Amino acid sequence: MTLPQPEPEFVDHHDYNQLSAARTFFGGDLFLKDGKLWLLGCEQNGDIGQAFVENTALVFQSYDKPTTAKIPTPANDNNKAPSERPKATILQLKGTAALPKLEWVYGRVRVRKYVSALFSPGGGGKTSLLTAEALDMVSGRDLMGLGHNKRLRVWYINTEDPADLIERQFETAAALHRISNEDIGDRLMWSSGRDSSFVVATEDKKTGFKVNEPVLDGIVEVAADFKPDAIIIDPFVSTHELSENDNGAMQRVATLWVNVADALNCSVDLAHHVVKSDGIVTANSGRGGGALKDKARIVRVVNPMTAEQAAKWSVSDADRREYFSAAVDKGNLTKVGTGGWYHIESVPLGNGDGLTDPQEHAPAVKRWYPPDSNPEDIAVARVAQLGDADLQSILIGIGNRDCRYDLQSKDWAGHEVGFVLGIDTNDKGKSEQRKQIQGLIDAMILTGFLTKESRRDQVARRSVDYVMVAKS
Numbered sequence: 001m002t003l004p005q006p007e008p009e010f011v012d013h014h015d016y017n018q019l020s021a022a023r024t025f026f027g028g029d030l031f032l033k034d035g036k037l038w039l040l041g042c043e044q045n046g047d048i049g050q051a052f053v054e055n056t057a058l059v060f061q062s063y064d065k066p067t068t069a070k071i072p073t074p075a076n077d078n079n080k081a082p083s084e085r086p087k088a089t090i091l092q093l094k095g096t097a098a099l100p101k102l103e104w105v106y107g108r109v110r111v112r113k114y115v116s117a118l119f120s121p122g123g124g125g126k127t128s129l130l131t132a133e134a135l136d137m138v139s140g141r142d143l144m145g146l147g148h149n150k151r152l153r154v155w156y157i158n159t160e161d162p163a164d165l166i167e168r169q170f171e172t173a174a175a176l177h178r179i180s181n182e183d184i185g186d187r188l189m190w191s192s193g194r195d196s197s198f199v200v201a202t203e204d205k206k207t208g209f210k211v212n213e214p215v216l217d218g219i220v221e222v223a224a225d226f227k228p229d230a231i232i233i234d235p236f237v238s239t240h241e242l243s244e245n246d247n248g249a250m251q252r253v254a255t256l257w258v259n260v261a262d263a264l265n266c267s268v269d270l271a272h273h274v275v276k277s278d279g280i281v282t283a284n285s286g287r288g289g290g291a292l293k294d295k296a297r298i299v300r301v302v303n304p305m306t307a308e309q310a311a312k313w314s315v316s317d318a319d320r321r322e323y324f325s326a327a328v329d330k331g332n333l334t335k336v337g338t339g340g341w342y343h344i345e346s347v348p349l350g351n352g353d354g355l356t357d358p359q360e361h362a363p364a365v366k367r368w369y370p371p372d373s374n375p376e377d378i379a380v381a382r383v384a385q386l387g388d389a390d391l392q393s394i395l396i397g398i399g400n401r402d403c404r405y406d407l408q409s410k411d412w413a414g415h416e417v418g419f420v421l422g423i424d425t426n427d428k429g430k431s432e433q434r435k436q437i438q439g440l441i442d443a444m445i446l447t448g449f450l451t452k453e454s455r456r457d458q459v460a461r462r463s464v465d466y467v468m469v470a471k472s
Contacts, residue, residue, distance in 0.1 A: 107146030108334040110267040120302035139183040142384035152229035159193035159238035236270040244288025254295035283330035299330035343368035379443035405465035413467040
Protein backbone atom coordinates (compact mmCIF):
# COMPACT_ATOMS: atom_id res chain seq x y z
CA MET A 1 0.00 0.00 0.00
CA THR A 2 1.31 3.46 -0.86
CA LEU A 3 1.22 5.92 2.02
CA PRO A 4 -0.36 9.33 1.45
CA GLN A 5 2.31 11.83 0.47
CA PRO A 6 2.60 15.03 2.58
CA GLU A 7 2.27 18.36 0.84
CA PRO A 8 5.51 20.38 0.82
CA GLU A 9 3.86 23.47 2.32
CA PHE A 10 3.15 21.60 5.58
CA VAL A 11 6.71 20.44 6.27
CA ASP A 12 10.22 21.84 6.52
CA HIS A 13 11.34 22.46 2.94
CA HIS A 14 14.93 21.37 3.61
CA ASP A 15 13.77 18.07 5.14
CA TYR A 16 11.32 17.48 2.30
CA ASN A 17 13.92 18.11 -0.44
CA GLN A 18 16.59 15.99 1.25
CA LEU A 19 14.31 13.02 1.94
CA SER A 20 12.83 13.23 -1.56
CA ALA A 21 16.33 13.00 -3.04
CA ALA A 22 17.16 10.08 -0.74
CA ARG A 23 13.95 8.32 -1.76
CA THR A 24 15.24 8.17 -5.36
CA PHE A 25 18.19 6.04 -4.23
CA PHE A 26 16.88 4.09 -1.24
CA GLY A 27 13.17 3.72 -2.04
CA GLY A 28 10.45 4.00 0.58
CA ASP A 29 7.54 6.41 1.17
CA LEU A 30 7.39 9.85 2.75
CA PHE A 31 5.14 10.12 5.82
CA LEU A 32 4.33 13.06 8.09
CA LYS A 33 3.77 12.27 11.77
CA ASP A 34 3.49 14.82 14.61
CA GLY A 35 5.04 17.49 12.43
CA LYS A 36 8.12 15.37 11.57
CA LEU A 37 8.78 13.99 8.11
CA TRP A 38 9.90 10.33 7.77
CA LEU A 39 11.03 8.11 4.90
CA LEU A 40 9.52 4.72 5.72
CA GLY A 41 10.48 1.35 4.23
CA CYS A 42 13.75 2.51 2.67
CA GLU A 43 16.71 0.17 2.13
CA GLN A 44 20.31 0.86 3.23
CA ASN A 45 23.05 -1.80 2.72
CA GLY A 46 20.47 -4.57 2.60
CA ASP A 47 18.60 -3.45 5.75
CA ILE A 48 15.01 -2.18 5.67
CA GLY A 49 14.15 0.70 7.96
CA GLN A 50 13.22 4.36 8.19
CA ALA A 51 15.09 7.61 7.70
CA PHE A 52 14.73 11.19 8.91
CA VAL A 53 16.70 14.43 8.93
CA GLU A 54 18.62 15.47 12.02
CA ASN A 55 20.87 18.55 12.05
CA THR A 56 20.80 18.62 8.21
CA ALA A 57 22.10 15.00 8.04
CA LEU A 58 20.16 11.97 6.83
CA VAL A 59 19.83 9.35 9.59
CA PHE A 60 18.81 5.73 9.03
CA GLN A 61 17.22 3.37 11.60
CA SER A 62 16.98 -0.34 10.82
CA TYR A 63 13.74 -2.13 11.67
CA ASP A 64 15.68 -5.29 12.60
CA LYS A 65 18.76 -3.81 14.27
CA PRO A 66 18.77 -1.24 17.09
CA THR A 67 21.32 0.90 15.27
CA THR A 68 21.36 4.39 13.83
CA ALA A 69 23.71 5.49 11.08
CA LYS A 70 24.18 8.48 8.84
CA ILE A 71 23.30 7.82 5.22
CA PRO A 72 26.12 8.90 2.88
CA THR A 73 25.16 11.48 0.33
CA PRO A 74 24.61 9.65 -2.99
CA ALA A 75 27.56 10.35 -5.29
CA ASN A 76 25.58 10.36 -8.55
CA ASP A 77 25.31 13.39 -10.78
CA ASN A 78 22.04 12.15 -12.26
CA ASN A 79 20.05 13.06 -9.14
CA LYS A 80 21.77 15.83 -7.24
CA ALA A 81 20.73 16.50 -3.67
CA PRO A 82 19.61 20.07 -2.96
CA SER A 83 22.43 22.52 -2.45
CA GLU A 84 23.47 23.52 1.07
CA ARG A 85 25.52 26.34 2.47
CA PRO A 86 29.22 25.44 1.99
CA LYS A 87 31.50 25.20 4.97
CA ALA A 88 33.89 28.15 5.26
CA THR A 89 36.55 28.85 7.87
CA ILE A 90 38.23 32.13 8.89
CA LEU A 91 42.00 31.74 8.67
CA GLN A 92 43.87 31.86 11.96
CA LEU A 93 47.61 31.23 11.67
CA LYS A 94 49.05 28.81 14.24
CA GLY A 95 52.65 28.65 13.04
CA THR A 96 54.26 25.96 10.87
CA ALA A 97 55.42 23.98 13.93
CA ALA A 98 51.79 23.16 14.67
CA LEU A 99 51.14 21.69 11.22
CA PRO A 100 50.59 17.91 11.15
CA LYS A 101 53.12 15.97 9.09
CA LEU A 102 52.12 14.29 5.87
CA GLU A 103 51.79 10.52 6.34
CA TRP A 104 54.12 9.17 3.68
CA VAL A 105 53.35 5.55 2.86
CA TYR A 106 56.20 4.74 0.48
CA GLY A 107 59.24 6.90 -0.12
CA ARG A 108 58.12 10.27 -1.41
CA VAL A 109 55.78 8.85 -4.04
CA ARG A 110 52.74 7.67 -2.05
CA VAL A 111 51.02 9.51 0.79
CA ARG A 112 48.04 8.56 2.91
CA LYS A 113 44.65 10.05 1.90
CA TYR A 114 45.94 11.16 -1.52
CA VAL A 115 45.98 9.86 -5.08
CA SER A 116 49.25 9.49 -6.98
CA ALA A 117 49.74 8.36 -10.56
CA LEU A 118 52.32 6.54 -12.69
CA PHE A 119 52.35 7.50 -16.39
CA SER A 120 54.09 4.98 -18.62
CA PRO A 121 54.27 3.91 -22.26
CA GLY A 122 53.05 0.39 -23.06
CA GLY A 123 55.68 -2.26 -22.35
CA GLY A 124 57.80 0.25 -20.46
CA GLY A 125 58.07 -1.77 -17.24
CA LYS A 126 55.11 -0.23 -15.42
CA THR A 127 53.50 -3.44 -14.16
CA SER A 128 56.84 -5.02 -13.22
CA LEU A 129 57.74 -1.89 -11.26
CA LEU A 130 54.42 -1.79 -9.41
CA THR A 131 54.68 -5.50 -8.59
CA ALA A 132 58.16 -5.02 -7.13
CA GLU A 133 57.03 -1.96 -5.18
CA ALA A 134 54.12 -3.91 -3.71
CA LEU A 135 56.57 -6.57 -2.46
CA ASP A 136 58.84 -3.83 -1.16
CA MET A 137 56.02 -2.23 0.83
CA VAL A 138 54.86 -5.45 2.48
CA SER A 139 58.36 -6.78 3.23
CA GLY A 140 59.96 -3.54 4.40
CA ARG A 141 63.19 -4.66 2.72
CA ASP A 142 63.85 -1.44 0.74
CA LEU A 143 64.16 -3.44 -2.47
CA MET A 144 63.77 -0.33 -4.63
CA GLY A 145 66.19 1.90 -2.73
CA LEU A 146 63.62 4.43 -1.52
CA GLY A 147 64.55 4.08 2.14
CA HIS A 148 61.43 2.06 2.93
CA ASN A 149 61.69 -0.12 6.06
CA LYS A 150 58.09 -0.54 7.25
CA ARG A 151 55.87 -3.56 6.69
CA LEU A 152 52.63 -2.28 5.20
CA ARG A 153 49.37 -3.74 3.88
CA VAL A 154 48.85 -3.48 0.11
CA TRP A 155 45.94 -4.26 -2.20
CA TYR A 156 47.19 -4.66 -5.77
CA ILE A 157 44.38 -4.53 -8.35
CA ASN A 158 45.30 -5.46 -11.91
CA THR A 159 42.21 -4.53 -13.87
CA GLU A 160 43.27 -6.27 -17.12
CA ASP A 161 45.50 -9.32 -16.58
CA PRO A 162 44.19 -12.80 -15.67
CA ALA A 163 44.92 -14.38 -12.30
CA ASP A 164 47.64 -16.75 -13.55
CA LEU A 165 49.64 -13.88 -15.09
CA ILE A 166 49.38 -11.79 -11.90
CA GLU A 167 50.66 -14.74 -9.85
CA ARG A 168 53.47 -15.26 -12.36
CA GLN A 169 54.54 -11.62 -12.01
CA PHE A 170 54.66 -11.81 -8.22
CA GLU A 171 56.43 -15.17 -8.20
CA THR A 172 59.08 -13.85 -10.63
CA ALA A 173 59.69 -10.66 -8.65
CA ALA A 174 59.82 -12.61 -5.39
CA ALA A 175 62.38 -15.01 -6.86
CA LEU A 176 64.58 -12.14 -8.08
CA HIS A 177 64.50 -10.38 -4.71
CA ARG A 178 64.48 -13.58 -2.64
CA ILE A 179 61.16 -12.76 -0.98
CA SER A 180 59.44 -15.53 0.98
CA ASN A 181 55.96 -16.02 2.40
CA GLU A 182 57.43 -15.09 5.79
CA ASP A 183 58.40 -11.70 4.34
CA ILE A 184 54.88 -11.17 2.98
CA GLY A 185 52.69 -12.55 5.77
CA ASP A 186 49.04 -11.69 5.18
CA ARG A 187 49.80 -8.15 4.07
CA LEU A 188 49.56 -8.43 0.26
CA MET A 189 46.19 -8.96 -1.41
CA TRP A 190 45.63 -8.98 -5.16
CA SER A 191 42.64 -8.94 -7.50
CA SER A 192 42.10 -9.43 -11.21
CA GLY A 193 39.71 -7.45 -13.37
CA ARG A 194 39.01 -10.73 -15.20
CA ASP A 195 37.39 -12.14 -12.05
CA SER A 196 35.69 -9.05 -10.58
CA SER A 197 34.51 -5.74 -11.93
CA PHE A 198 36.35 -2.60 -10.86
CA VAL A 199 34.41 -0.30 -13.18
CA VAL A 200 33.35 2.45 -10.78
CA ALA A 201 31.77 4.75 -13.38
CA THR A 202 29.91 4.31 -16.65
CA GLU A 203 28.13 6.48 -19.20
CA ASP A 204 24.35 6.48 -19.30
CA LYS A 205 23.13 7.37 -22.79
CA LYS A 206 20.25 9.39 -21.37
CA THR A 207 21.69 11.03 -18.27
CA GLY A 208 25.45 10.96 -18.84
CA PHE A 209 27.97 10.17 -16.08
CA LYS A 210 26.81 7.48 -13.69
CA VAL A 211 28.52 6.07 -10.61
CA ASN A 212 28.51 2.26 -10.43
CA GLU A 213 27.57 2.22 -6.77
CA PRO A 214 27.47 -1.56 -6.21
CA VAL A 215 31.06 -1.90 -7.47
CA LEU A 216 32.29 1.13 -5.54
CA ASP A 217 30.57 -0.05 -2.36
CA GLY A 218 32.07 -3.52 -2.82
CA ILE A 219 35.58 -2.10 -3.15
CA VAL A 220 35.16 -0.05 0.01
CA GLU A 221 33.74 -3.02 1.94
CA VAL A 222 36.63 -5.34 0.98
CA ALA A 223 39.18 -2.64 1.71
CA ALA A 224 37.57 -1.82 5.05
CA ASP A 225 38.02 -5.47 6.08
CA PHE A 226 41.61 -5.68 4.79
CA LYS A 227 42.68 -2.21 6.02
CA PRO A 228 45.27 -1.44 3.32
CA ASP A 229 47.92 1.22 3.67
CA ALA A 230 48.13 1.41 -0.12
CA ILE A 231 45.91 0.47 -3.07
CA ILE A 232 47.46 0.11 -6.54
CA ILE A 233 45.20 0.27 -9.61
CA ASP A 234 46.82 -1.00 -12.82
CA PRO A 235 45.62 0.46 -15.13
CA PHE A 236 43.24 3.33 -14.37
CA VAL A 237 41.52 3.17 -17.78
CA SER A 238 39.78 -0.10 -16.91
CA THR A 239 38.02 1.41 -13.88
CA HIS A 240 35.58 3.36 -16.06
CA GLU A 241 33.64 3.14 -19.33
CA LEU A 242 33.88 6.77 -20.35
CA SER A 243 35.66 8.76 -23.01
CA GLU A 244 39.21 9.56 -21.88
CA ASN A 245 38.94 12.84 -23.76
CA ASP A 246 36.02 13.97 -21.59
CA ASN A 247 37.92 16.00 -19.00
CA GLY A 248 34.85 16.47 -16.82
CA ALA A 249 34.14 12.75 -16.72
CA MET A 250 37.79 11.90 -15.98
CA GLN A 251 37.81 14.39 -13.13
CA ARG A 252 34.73 12.75 -11.63
CA VAL A 253 36.27 9.26 -11.87
CA ALA A 254 39.52 10.47 -10.32
CA THR A 255 37.47 12.13 -7.55
CA LEU A 256 35.89 8.78 -6.74
CA TRP A 257 39.38 7.33 -6.10
CA VAL A 258 40.33 10.42 -4.06
CA ASN A 259 37.26 9.76 -1.92
CA VAL A 260 38.29 6.12 -1.50
CA ALA A 261 41.78 7.19 -0.35
CA ASP A 262 40.31 9.66 2.11
CA ALA A 263 37.62 7.33 3.47
CA LEU A 264 40.02 4.40 3.95
CA ASN A 265 42.97 6.51 5.16
CA CYS A 266 45.28 4.95 2.57
CA SER A 267 47.18 5.95 -0.56
CA VAL A 268 45.77 5.14 -4.00
CA ASP A 269 48.15 4.83 -6.97
CA LEU A 270 46.68 4.92 -10.48
CA ALA A 271 48.74 3.56 -13.37
CA HIS A 272 47.96 5.31 -16.65
CA HIS A 273 49.02 4.89 -20.28
CA VAL A 274 50.47 7.75 -22.30
CA VAL A 275 49.96 8.90 -25.87
CA LYS A 276 52.18 7.25 -28.47
CA SER A 277 55.24 9.40 -29.06
CA ASP A 278 58.98 9.13 -29.51
CA GLY A 279 59.52 12.04 -27.14
CA ILE A 280 60.20 12.15 -23.43
CA VAL A 281 57.23 11.19 -21.23
CA THR A 282 56.06 14.00 -18.94
CA ALA A 283 53.09 14.58 -16.66
CA ASN A 284 51.35 16.09 -19.71
CA SER A 285 51.75 12.88 -21.75
CA GLY A 286 48.83 11.05 -20.16
CA ARG A 287 46.29 9.65 -22.61
CA GLY A 288 43.06 11.65 -22.87
CA GLY A 289 42.40 14.86 -20.98
CA GLY A 290 44.58 16.27 -18.24
CA ALA A 291 42.11 15.74 -15.40
CA LEU A 292 43.95 12.76 -13.87
CA LYS A 293 47.24 14.68 -13.84
CA ASP A 294 45.49 17.63 -12.18
CA LYS A 295 43.73 15.47 -9.60
CA ALA A 296 46.78 13.42 -8.58
CA ARG A 297 49.03 15.12 -6.05
CA ILE A 298 52.10 13.22 -7.31
CA VAL A 299 52.70 12.06 -10.88
CA ARG A 300 55.66 9.83 -11.76
CA VAL A 301 56.68 9.22 -15.35
CA VAL A 302 58.46 6.22 -16.86
CA ASN A 303 61.10 6.88 -19.53
CA PRO A 304 63.36 4.38 -21.31
CA MET A 305 67.12 4.96 -21.42
CA THR A 306 68.12 7.14 -24.35
CA ALA A 307 70.99 6.39 -26.74
CA GLU A 308 72.95 9.30 -25.24
CA GLN A 309 72.52 7.99 -21.70
CA ALA A 310 73.51 4.48 -22.77
CA ALA A 311 76.70 5.77 -24.36
CA LYS A 312 77.51 7.80 -21.24
CA TRP A 313 77.09 4.77 -18.94
CA SER A 314 78.63 2.17 -21.28
CA VAL A 315 75.37 0.30 -21.87
CA SER A 316 75.09 -1.30 -25.30
CA ASP A 317 72.39 -0.05 -27.65
CA ALA A 318 70.89 -3.55 -27.74
CA ASP A 319 70.58 -3.63 -23.94
CA ARG A 320 69.48 -0.07 -23.21
CA ARG A 321 65.80 -0.93 -23.66
CA GLU A 322 66.07 -3.04 -20.52
CA TYR A 323 66.67 0.12 -18.47
CA PHE A 324 64.17 2.81 -17.54
CA SER A 325 63.71 5.62 -15.06
CA ALA A 326 60.68 6.45 -12.92
CA ALA A 327 60.75 9.98 -11.57
CA VAL A 328 58.32 12.57 -10.20
CA ASP A 329 57.32 15.06 -12.90
CA LYS A 330 54.49 16.70 -10.98
CA GLY A 331 54.87 17.04 -7.24
CA ASN A 332 52.44 19.10 -5.21
CA LEU A 333 53.69 17.28 -2.11
CA THR A 334 57.22 16.25 -3.07
CA LYS A 335 60.23 17.40 -5.08
CA VAL A 336 60.06 17.10 -8.86
CA GLY A 337 62.80 14.79 -10.13
CA THR A 338 62.64 12.38 -7.18
CA GLY A 339 63.07 8.83 -8.45
CA GLY A 340 65.61 6.38 -9.80
CA TRP A 341 66.72 3.97 -12.50
CA TYR A 342 65.61 0.37 -12.90
CA HIS A 343 66.71 -2.70 -14.84
CA ILE A 344 64.37 -5.33 -16.28
CA GLU A 345 66.08 -8.65 -15.57
CA SER A 346 65.34 -12.04 -17.10
CA VAL A 347 64.61 -14.40 -14.21
CA PRO A 348 64.89 -18.19 -14.66
CA LEU A 349 61.72 -19.83 -13.33
CA GLY A 350 63.05 -23.33 -12.78
CA ASN A 351 59.89 -24.83 -14.26
CA GLY A 352 61.55 -27.00 -16.92
CA ASP A 353 62.79 -30.57 -17.09
CA GLY A 354 66.16 -30.84 -18.79
CA LEU A 355 66.99 -30.09 -22.42
CA THR A 356 63.76 -31.53 -23.80
CA ASP A 357 61.62 -29.20 -21.69
CA PRO A 358 63.71 -26.10 -20.89
CA GLN A 359 62.70 -23.72 -18.13
CA GLU A 360 61.05 -20.40 -18.90
CA HIS A 361 62.38 -16.94 -18.12
CA ALA A 362 60.22 -13.98 -17.11
CA PRO A 363 60.93 -10.26 -16.55
CA ALA A 364 61.21 -8.61 -13.14
CA VAL A 365 62.47 -5.18 -12.09
CA LYS A 366 65.46 -4.38 -9.93
CA ARG A 367 66.83 -1.00 -8.86
CA TRP A 368 69.82 0.04 -10.95
CA TYR A 369 72.43 2.70 -10.23
CA PRO A 370 74.34 4.45 -13.03
CA PRO A 371 78.15 4.22 -12.74
CA ASP A 372 78.40 7.89 -11.78
CA SER A 373 76.03 7.50 -8.80
CA ASN A 374 77.16 8.28 -5.26
CA PRO A 375 79.08 5.13 -4.09
CA GLU A 376 77.62 5.41 -0.60
CA ASP A 377 74.08 5.47 -1.98
CA ILE A 378 74.82 2.33 -3.98
CA ALA A 379 76.35 0.63 -0.93
CA VAL A 380 73.40 1.44 1.32
CA ALA A 381 70.97 0.13 -1.31
CA ARG A 382 72.87 -3.13 -1.79
CA VAL A 383 72.99 -3.89 1.92
CA ALA A 384 69.33 -2.89 2.36
CA GLN A 385 68.30 -5.50 -0.21
CA LEU A 386 69.55 -8.21 2.13
CA GLY A 387 66.95 -9.40 4.58
CA ASP A 388 67.75 -8.94 8.27
CA ALA A 389 68.09 -12.69 8.71
CA ASP A 390 70.53 -13.02 5.78
CA LEU A 391 72.56 -10.05 6.98
CA GLN A 392 72.91 -11.48 10.47
CA SER A 393 73.81 -14.92 9.09
CA ILE A 394 76.56 -13.40 6.93
CA LEU A 395 77.97 -11.48 9.89
CA ILE A 396 77.95 -14.61 12.06
CA GLY A 397 79.67 -16.68 9.35
CA ILE A 398 82.42 -14.12 8.75
CA GLY A 399 82.80 -13.49 12.49
CA ASN A 400 83.48 -17.15 13.22
CA ARG A 401 86.28 -17.57 10.64
CA ASP A 402 89.44 -15.91 9.37
CA CYS A 403 88.10 -14.59 6.07
CA ARG A 404 90.22 -12.95 3.41
CA TYR A 405 89.25 -10.11 1.08
CA ASP A 406 90.89 -11.59 -2.03
CA LEU A 407 88.23 -13.43 -4.06
CA GLN A 408 90.93 -15.84 -5.36
CA SER A 409 91.70 -17.05 -1.84
CA LYS A 410 90.29 -20.36 -0.57
CA ASP A 411 89.38 -18.40 2.60
CA TRP A 412 87.58 -15.66 0.68
CA ALA A 413 84.82 -13.94 2.73
CA GLY A 414 82.53 -14.31 -0.26
CA HIS A 415 82.21 -18.04 0.41
CA GLU A 416 80.30 -17.19 3.62
CA VAL A 417 78.09 -14.74 1.70
CA GLY A 418 77.45 -17.27 -1.07
CA PHE A 419 76.53 -19.98 1.45
CA VAL A 420 73.84 -17.75 2.97
CA LEU A 421 72.53 -16.63 -0.43
CA GLY A 422 72.54 -20.12 -1.91
CA ILE A 423 75.27 -19.43 -4.51
CA ASP A 424 78.04 -21.92 -5.23
CA THR A 425 81.04 -19.59 -5.05
CA ASN A 426 83.49 -22.43 -5.79
CA ASP A 427 82.11 -22.66 -9.31
CA LYS A 428 84.58 -20.62 -11.37
CA GLY A 429 81.98 -20.43 -14.12
CA LYS A 430 79.93 -18.06 -11.97
CA SER A 431 82.43 -15.22 -12.27
CA GLU A 432 79.71 -12.57 -12.61
CA GLN A 433 78.00 -13.69 -9.40
CA ARG A 434 81.37 -13.80 -7.61
CA LYS A 435 81.99 -10.20 -8.68
CA GLN A 436 78.54 -9.21 -7.37
CA ILE A 437 79.31 -10.84 -4.02
CA GLN A 438 82.63 -8.98 -3.85
CA GLY A 439 80.68 -5.78 -4.52
CA LEU A 440 78.33 -6.65 -1.66
CA ILE A 441 81.32 -7.17 0.66
CA ASP A 442 82.64 -3.74 -0.36
CA ALA A 443 79.20 -2.25 0.34
CA MET A 444 79.10 -3.85 3.81
CA ILE A 445 82.55 -2.39 4.50
CA LEU A 446 81.51 1.07 3.28
CA THR A 447 78.33 1.02 5.38
CA GLY A 448 80.18 -0.06 8.53
CA PHE A 449 78.99 -3.65 8.94
CA LEU A 450 82.40 -5.07 8.08
CA THR A 451 85.99 -3.82 8.27
CA LYS A 452 89.09 -4.64 6.25
CA GLU A 453 92.41 -5.13 8.05
CA SER A 454 95.91 -5.89 6.71
CA ARG A 455 97.94 -8.53 8.54
CA ARG A 456 101.42 -9.94 7.98
CA ASP A 457 101.31 -13.45 6.52
CA GLN A 458 104.39 -15.18 7.95
CA VAL A 459 104.34 -17.93 5.35
CA ALA A 460 103.90 -15.73 2.28
CA ARG A 461 105.94 -12.96 3.92
CA ARG A 462 103.57 -10.27 2.74
CA SER A 463 100.56 -8.30 3.97
CA VAL A 464 97.17 -9.93 3.43
CA ASP A 465 93.75 -8.20 3.69
CA TYR A 466 91.26 -9.84 6.04
CA VAL A 467 87.54 -9.10 6.42
CA MET A 468 86.09 -8.89 9.92
CA VAL A 469 82.81 -7.94 11.54
CA ALA A 470 82.91 -4.31 12.69
CA LYS A 471 82.80 -3.73 16.42
CA SER A 472 79.55 -2.12 17.54
